[in-house]
Amino acid sequence: MNFYTMDYIIEHQSTDMIIRSTFIILLLAIVxxxxxxxxxxxxxTRLRDISIGIAVFTFILLGIHVENYTKNHKDFSQSHVLVKFIESVATAAHVSPEEILVNSTTxxxxxxxxxxxxxxxxxxxxxxNSYTLQRTHVIDHNVYINGER
Structure with a gap:
């Protein structure tokens, strides 16, 4: 079973978006x-053909990027809520937020x-706005922190 720490959730919220945006900006600069x-x-005319090809490729990537952004926007905002939730659980349990693990990033x-x-x-x-914690038992006791095996 995969569990995630609060640091992992904070760090991986926008890494993919930054990489995609950088790649698109680089392609636009080339165009x-x-x-x-x-x-x-x-x-x-070779430069014109290359420029048109790169521009078309850039617009396709830009469309994919916008689609992924709208799809992942809800998960991104949910991860912010999850960080607040982890801090709330840590306060209620009198432990450090770094000691709390969750099995979802949202x-x-x-x-x-x-x-x-x-x-x-x-x-x-x-x-x-409120939650209840109920003691549970997992079947698979193999725990992978941050999804790393």
Whole structure:
């Protein structure tokens, strides 16, 4: 069973988005540079063809990036809520937030929280403003922290 620490949840919230954005910005810079070089010497159509190909590829990647952003926006905001939830559990249990492990990167009903070597199932109310922890037992006792095996 995979469990995640609070540090892992905070660090991996936006890493993929940053990498994709950097790649798209780099491709846009290449399109601009090849466009200026083509304007300088209009007789070389090879630069124009390369520039058009890269521009089309960039717009396809940009469309995929926007689609992924809208799809992952809810999970991203849920991970912020999960960090607050972990801090709340740590305060109530009188432990450090770094000692709390959860088996999901988003806050939802039924996730498992582990601290003091005990497992608890989370039951959230309808508006996710309060929770109840119920002692539970897992079948698979092989625990992988941060999904690393």
């Amino acid at each position: 601009i540079i090849t466009g200026f070089r083509f304007m300088k010497d209009r007789m070389k 806050l939802k009903d039924g996730i498992i929280v582990r601290y003091n070597e005990e497992d608890y199932t989370v039951h959230l109310n309808d508006d996710n």
